[in-house]
Amino acid sequence: MAIYSKEEARQIMEKALSFSTADACEVNLSGSESGNIRYARNTVSTAGHRSNQTLVVQSNFGKKSGTATIDEFDDESLKKVVKRSEELAKLSPENPEFMAPLGPQKYDESITFNKGTAEITPEYRANVASNSIEPAAAKDITAAGFFDDSSGFSAMLNSNGLFAYNRSTDMNFTVTMRSNDGTGSGWVSRDFNDVSKFDAAEASKVAIDKAILSKEAKAIEPGKYTVILEPAASVGLLGNMARAFNARTADEGRSFMSKEGGGTKMGEKIVDERVNIWSDPLHPEVPTGTWNGQGQPLKKTTWIENGKVKNLAYSRYWADQKGVDPVPFPNGFIMQGGDASLEDLIKDTKKGILVTRLWYIRTVDPQTLLYTGLTRDGTFYIENGKIKHPVKNFRFNESPIIMLNNLETLGKQVRINGNLVPYMKVRDFTFTSLSDAV
Numbered sequence: 537m538a539i540y541s542k543e544e545a546r547q548i549m550e551k552a553l554s555f556s557t558a559d560a561c562e563v564n565l566s567g568s569e570s571g572n573i574r575y576a577r578n579t580v581s582t583a584g585h586r587s588n589q590t591l592v593v594q595s596n597f598g599k600k601s602g603t604a605t606i607d608e609f610d611d612e613s614l615k616k617v618v619k620r621s622e623e624l625a626k627l628s629p630e631n632p633e634f635m636a637p638l639g640p641q642k643y644d645e646s647i648t649f650n651k652g653t654a655e656i657t658p659e660y661r662a663n664v665a666s667n668s669i670e671p672a673a674a675k676d677i678t679a680a681g682f683f684d685d686s687s688g689f690s691a692m693l694n695s696n697g698l699f700a701y702n703r704s705t706d707m708n709f710t711v712t713m714r715s716n717d718g719t720g721s722g723w724v725s726r727d728f729n730d731v732s733k734f735d736a737a738e739a740s741k742v743a744i745d746k747a748i749l750s751k752e753a754k755a756i757e758p759g760k761y762t763v764i765l766e767p768a769a770s771v772g773l774l775g776n777m778a779r780a781f782n783a784r785t786a787d788e789g790r791s792f793m794s795k796e797g798g799g800t801k802m803g804e805k806i807v808d809e810r811v812n813i814w815s816d817p818l819h820p821e822v823p824t825g826t827w828n829g830q831g832q833p834l835k836k837t838t839w840i841e842n843g844k845v846k847n848l849a850y851s852r853y854w855a856d857q858k859g860v861d862p863v864p865f866p867n868g869f870i871m872q873g874g875d876a877s878l879e880d881l882i883k884d885t886k887k888g889i890l891v892t893r894l895w896y897i898r899t900v901d902p903q904t905l906l907y908t909g910l911t912r913d914g915t916f917y918i919e920n921g922k923i924k925h926p927v928k929n930f931r932f933n934e935s936p937i938i939m940l941n942n943l944e945t946l947g948k949q950v951r952i953n954g955n956l957v958p959y960m961k962v963r964d965f966t967f968t969s970l971s972d973a974v
Contacts, residue, residue: 538567549693558595568688599634648704654687681711713747722746723913746914753926762888767957783848807940815866824867873958874946930967
């Protein structure tokens with residue numbers, strides 16, 4: 537069993553720390569129990585379970601660091617891994633940006649663990665596949681999906697007195713549905729900490745319906761269109777934007793958050809005033825751990841407020857250089873939405889395009905946050921408040937900053953990849969060419 541209680545984890549880590557002769561030592565211990573099932577061509581192809589545990593030791597001599605890893609925790613193994621990390625540290629060059637390990641911290645109690653998710657059985661996973669494959673086959677659709685679940689812990693202890701521990705669970709489901717004539721494709725993704733919020737049949741029906749609806753797509757001219765972006769379509773662009781909230785790259789003139797002539801865009805309005813983005817490790821829909829890999833506490837933090845830049849992330853080193861408090865990057869983000877459902881947004885659109893998701897997103901210009909990529913798995917033309925017909929996929933060139941300045945309507949929030957993102961209706965979204973991919 538790879539899951540240790542707080543007391544068991546601390547005992548192992550304290551034993552490892554007792555063998556250290558370094559100036560400073562940090563021990564990280566993690567473990568997980570996970571299961572999965574995969575299916576393709578309407579048939580289960582693989583299923584499995586994995587039990588994994590890892591202990592990582594980082595030793596420091598001055599500004600020299602060395603790291604070693606092991607998965608056996610008897611005394612001799614712990615001695616060996618500590619000794620190895622110290623040997624590597626002595627051979628390493630000095631790190632000019634080295635920061636000493638933190639001392640004791642106070643953390644909020646996380647809400648990332650769910651007993652039901654931790655107790656998922658092989659029979660449950662088989663039912664997930666069945667509830668996806670059977671309705672697909674009944675509609676002349678071929679399903680290819682993957683479901684995995686995990687329960688795990690992570691813990692940290694260092695020679696300066698810091699100790700942190702967290703337990704978590706999560707499940708992820710994704711399925712692509714293809715029409716058997718090869719002309720239609722639908723897709724859906726679900727992820728939760730609490731498996732009771734997941735309905736495999738409901739999720740699969742979304743993808744099946746899109747596969748049927750997207751058959752025999754028509755080509756229309758690329759250009760600027762009003763679009764309705766499902767959360768899976770906008771989350772990639774928003775995630776790339778979030779990574780630009782880095783104080784160091786902004787201060788050094790290397791990012792969108794840099795101002796011409798020096799300084800950052802802190803406090804400036806960069807998007808529509810309806811845009812509010814924050815992170816909160818204790819949000820009931822998207823909880824995360826309450827500390828990061830350096831042992832820093834994670835708290836609710838506002839990043840964009842009424843369209844203005846409210847915070848930038850400061851690493852410990854860069855905060856020390858600038859004489860400010862560190863601001864850690866979050867594990868996920870939350871964007872405020874509205875009351876409109878997807879159906880409401882469609883009904884309120886005279887002409888536009890519904891986009892299920894974007895993929896293969898790549899950077900064009902980091903200074904303007906311009907990205908390119910493709911639509912996929914269900915792109916539809918809307919006319920007079922109804923989906924008129926499917927359209928062939930597009931390549932797009934767009935910036936999330938421009939996108940969030942062209943907002944027309946914010947819809948309801950949906951969890952996607954550990955984030956909360958609303959449906960969005962956006963004008964003048966730029967499609968540059970067609971793609972023959974289904």
